[in-house]
Amino acid sequence: MDVTRTPDAGATTTFVAELAPDGYGNPPTWADVPLPEADPAPAPSPGPSVAPREPATLVARGVCAWFGSHQALSDVSLQMTARQVTALIGPSGCGKSTFLRTLNRMHELIPKTSLAGSVELDGIDIYGPTLRTTETRVRIGMVFQKPNPFPAMSIAENVVSGLKLSGARKFDRAAVVEDSLRRAGLWNEVKNRLNQPGGALSGGQQQRLCIARGLAVRPQVLLMDEPCSALDPTSTRRIEDTIHELKDSVTIVIVTHNMQQAQRVSDYTAFFLSGEGEPGHIVEAGPTYDVFNDPRDRRTEDYVNGKFG
Ligand SMILES: Nc1ncnc2c1ncn2[C@@H]1O[C@H](COP(=O)(O)OP(=O)(O)O)[C@@H](O)[C@H]1O
Numbered sequence: 001m002d003v004t005r006t007p008d009a010g011a012t013t014t015f016v017a018e019l020a021p022d023g024y025g026n027p028p029t030w031a032d033v034p035l036p037e038a039d040p041a042p043a044p045s046p047g048p049s050v051a052p053r054e055p056a057t058l059v060a061r062g063v064c065a066w067f068g069s070h071q072a073l074s075d076v077s078l079q080m081t082a083r084q085v086t087a088l089i090g091p092s093g094c095g096k097s098t099f100l101r102t103l104n105r106m107h108e109l110i111p112k113t114s115l116a117g118s119v120e121l122d123g124i125d126i127y128g129p130t131l132r133t134t135e136t137r138v139r140i141g142m143v144f145q146k147p148n149p150f151p152a153m154s155i156a157e158n159v160v161s162g163l164k165l166s167g168a169r170k171f172d173r174a175a176v177v178e179d180s181l182r183r184a185g186l187w188n189e190v191k192n193r194l195n196q197p198g199g200a201l202s203g204g205q206q207q208r209l210c211i212a213r214g215l216a217v218r219p220q221v222l223l224m225d226e227p228c229s230a231l232d233p234t235s236t237r238r239i240e241d242t243i244h245e246l247k248d249s250v251t252i253v254i255v256t257h258n259m260q261q262a263q264r265v266s267d268y269t270a271f272f273l274s275g276e277g278e279p280g281h282i283v284e285a286g287p288t289y290d291v292f293n294d295p296r297d298r299r300t301e302d303y304v305n306g307k308f309g
Pocket residue numbers: 067070072090091092093094095096097098099110280
């Protein structure tokens with residue numbers, strides 16, 4: 001059943017107002033909240049590392065989204081299958097980022113927004129009573145366009161910062177740091193300087209640090225909104241390698257404007273479009289090879305061949 005939801009005007013609005021926008025259109029997240037000083041000593045009796053979670057399948061059904069009275073998305077249904085990479089493509093303004101934010105309850109962080117439809121994580125309605133909102137955002141993480149590590153915080157502290165914010169207290173810090181950095185493909189480059197500031201890394205390294213921070217909480221799904229658009233080609237390929245290595249352990253949904261990248265990294269592709277003054281919707285979705293080589297819709301064919309957008 002579709003239920004229109006309006007965000008709670010109380011705590012959410014205060015939360016947003018306290019945080020500075022990053023200038024890249026990314027809404028602030030819990031990861032942007034300044035952290036207290038790092039603990040002087042590591043946790044005394046390290047428990048096991050954070051338990052891995054299996055990658056999960058996300059299913060969106062009939063998702064509509066509004067900013068005030070402006071409808072940005074109409075009736076978007078899409079299955080994002082576990083152990084696959086799903087690419088979202090389409091011209092600017094067609095609602096890709098908005099759709100991504102409905103998948104981990106970040107849309108409602110923006111004041112005066114509403115949405116309809118449902119999103120299920122392995123069959124559990126993320127907007128239902130079973131999952132708390134904070135738990136949803138732990139299970140479904142997000143990496144943004146512009147790398148946003150805490151610049152003055154050490155590399156290691158950056159990695160565990162999201163985990164600490166999620167409320168985890170007892171974990172094997174060294175194991176989480178190494179494991180997350182390894183999974184993000186950054187360990188070898190930083191293992192000898194874990195106490196140096198995150199801001200000293202190159203742009204591509206900072207983005208992998210943000211991926212490591214996202215992975216440290218053991219999400220089942222990682223949403224990536226144009227994660228390479230601020231990076232040079234070499235760093236971009238490095239992130240693409242990381243995506244390949246990650247996809248068996250976390251479901252990945254990636255927005256990209258780079259048609260080659262979509263073909264290199266994804267198994268499944270959804271093409272979004274919004275007509276003049278109309279909300280964004282999915283024109284066509286299918287296996288990536290088919291969308292690029294044998295599209296069913298003329299508009300998809302024109303877009304993937306660079307005729308517009
Ligand atoms: N914070 C916001 N407030 C009002 N309108 C917004 C906001 N973010 C996006 N929109 C509008 O929603 C539509 C979809 O935007 P977006 O999801 O950012 O598209 P894309 O990521 O595909 O470029 C656009 O019309 C955009 O202007």
